[in-house]
Amino acid sequence: MLTIQQAHDAINAHVDPFEAHDVSLPSALGFTLAADVTTPHDSPPFAKSMMDGFGLSSASYMSGHRSFRVTQLIAAGTIGMSISEADEAVRIMTGAAIPAGVDMVIPIEQSNHDPSTNVVTFTDLEVRPNLNVILQGSNKQAGQPLLSAGTKLRAQHIGALAEFGIANITVRRRPIVAIRATGNELVPYDFPLVPGVEFPFGAGLIRNSNEPMLAAQIMQAGGEPIPLGIAPDDPDTLADYLITGLGFDIFLLTGGVSAGDFDLVPPTLKALGVTEVFHKIQLKPGKPLWFGVYNGPNNGNTCYVFGLPGNPVSSLVCFELFVRPTIEKLMGLPGFPLSMMTATLKSDASHHGDRPTYHPASFEWTATGPEVQTVTWKGSSDLSATIAANCTIAFPAGTAHYPAGSQVQVHAWLS
């Protein structure tokens, strides 16, 4: 059985980022840049006034002029003409381009403007060249690095790209991820079970909680979920149910990967031409994990196939440990190795068992660093125990007691 690290290495070796393609800027939020972006021009693209006021030559003012003829009104977005006379000034608005001959702006509050003569006068003020002027290129100059490949785009990045008119953004697309649950015991999540009734219709059945949960995890990770419903544990028809999923970028199966009589998923996938990369890993929950690759009719793309355990907590944890980094790598983020952090245990914990355990837990950031505690968890079927969880604690194999205050390794579940 592979270790978790070996399983990661095996997946990582098979997964290449998608080809880069362009999306329009407003839809680029959350995508990862696939190419560096440099500034196509200066920012601001022209010198502009930071104030509503009067623009004039600082040399004129400093040589003693205090009275100026106002020859133009320059609103933001309009075009001014250069000034050349020593007693000439312009009325200029915030954000308007500074014309040639002007190199400072005196705010309107410090100006005495006579509308009848259109003359503005000033008292003695402390002035300097470029007073209240933002020089061309003072924020960024043309050809400077703006954003690096690998940046996951957030709102302020969208704004900065818009400022420079970069309307098409080179990213890697979202993987389309099909989900198929297997198991004769499964019914859709909105199927009405009748509790308390012993063995008429419905007893022995459980709802397919994995499908909507995995769909939500796929969306949180940046992928696009395609729920395919439930396949029965039927050797005669299972292949027909599974072949559909192989036309997508990633195919998640749940259930049918253990060693039981009805665990038909691995042989059926192999019969369909999926190459097994590994089956079973040293992990709790998630020992039966199956991973394979399929190079069939998915527009020339590989389909990455994960056979997740059927128990919902196992599916939840295996998704975060193996599928999410795969989605991230396809979209241009590192994905592997897994991001772990060190946190302080808030209450005692213990571990026993021959496999490393990723135990659902709850962490929070505090003024002195991250703190974590396990949630009460009754096993792989106990999904409601994970409601308060936002991470797993990685306990090594073996028996050990971890007193409160111990440092443990934590894998956060990101939204």
Next chain:
Amino acid sequence: MLTIQQAHDAINAHVDPFEAHDVSLPSALGFTLAADVTTPHDSPPFAKSMMDGFGLSSASYMSGHRSFRVTQLIAAGTIGMSISEADEAVRIMTGAAIPAGVDMVIPIEQSNHDPSTNVVTFTDLEVRPNLNVILQGSNKQAGQPLLSAGTKLRAQHIGALAEFGIANITVRRRPIVAIRATGNELVPYDFPLVPGVEFPFGAGLIRNSNEPMLAAQIMQAGGEPIPLGIAPDDPDTLADYLITGLGFDIFLLTGGVSAGDFDLVPPTLKALGVTEVFHKIQLKPGKPLWFGVYNGPNNGNTCYVFGLPGNPVSSLVCFELFVRPTIEKLMGLPGFPLSMMTATLKSDASHHGDRPTYHPASFEWTATGPEVQTVTWKGSSDLSATIAANCTIAFPAGTAHYPAGSQVQVHAWLS
């Protein structure tokens, strides 16, 4: 001028969460529950086997029986019948319901089954009642609290709701947020400016970076953006441009809210019947912020109107400080007061000015708590400076030097 706290109180006093309504479970990710949810039945809904193996009576085994007739095969999802004979056992699969008379399961690996006689025998094993059985209700019992109102739904919550067949989820809808930029100097973000050319077509114009940036911020906060484009600074037509935005839940304007000759937004909004709640606050960047409410033809809902400053960094910061908490409160999260955290300065910083400043900064979680440093920021137009930022540091009014290691208050920008 109001303080930031007073401005928050004023907004908070006007904003009520939306009415609750139901969405289908698969689309509930990211919404906030508007009502407590209790479990409609036990989990698991029946006792089930944790193993592939043979189910029998622990009392029979403990009274000495080691050989049992196998009378049924119970696969997951099928219905078994009760057993009553002391030498009777059932072949049972993982996840299958335990029939009456069976109270433990011996794994197949520890069993000797003769298919010709259909008799299973065991060596002496350490057994107990409920060995390898998950009892009905052992994860959750019917009527227990599952999720509380106010929970923002993540993947594992979707899974837990699905397990209980809760197909309709009571949440509060997304606000629809219109965006209108004002300013004669603005052109759409994909408008080709010609840099370096002095004053022909294009000089004096800048792109409307606020619209795609605010649209991204609205999406990050959970709202649905409606970009309305650019309105000119024209007193004769501005009302026609603004009235469109008043039909949405929130209307964000950018620009035109300072005291300049062309700052027509506040009087035009008032003429349209929007009630001003406040104008101008003690904040840098964002002093000109305007807020009002409109009870017009928006399906009976109030429209909350924010006049944001036109400079993109001011818009970015004011959105995070005032609009995001409004969206959150409408959707059922607390929203106010603002979540601040204490972080340690990684490098020296200083502040001067008569207004509190929310300075773009970059924080990261470390093993010893959050650390933060300012980004180099040349003013409200310097949007590219915010590329490395993921928060603001709140510096109080006045002049002060903050050496590295100081504790400062930080407002994180959440994605």
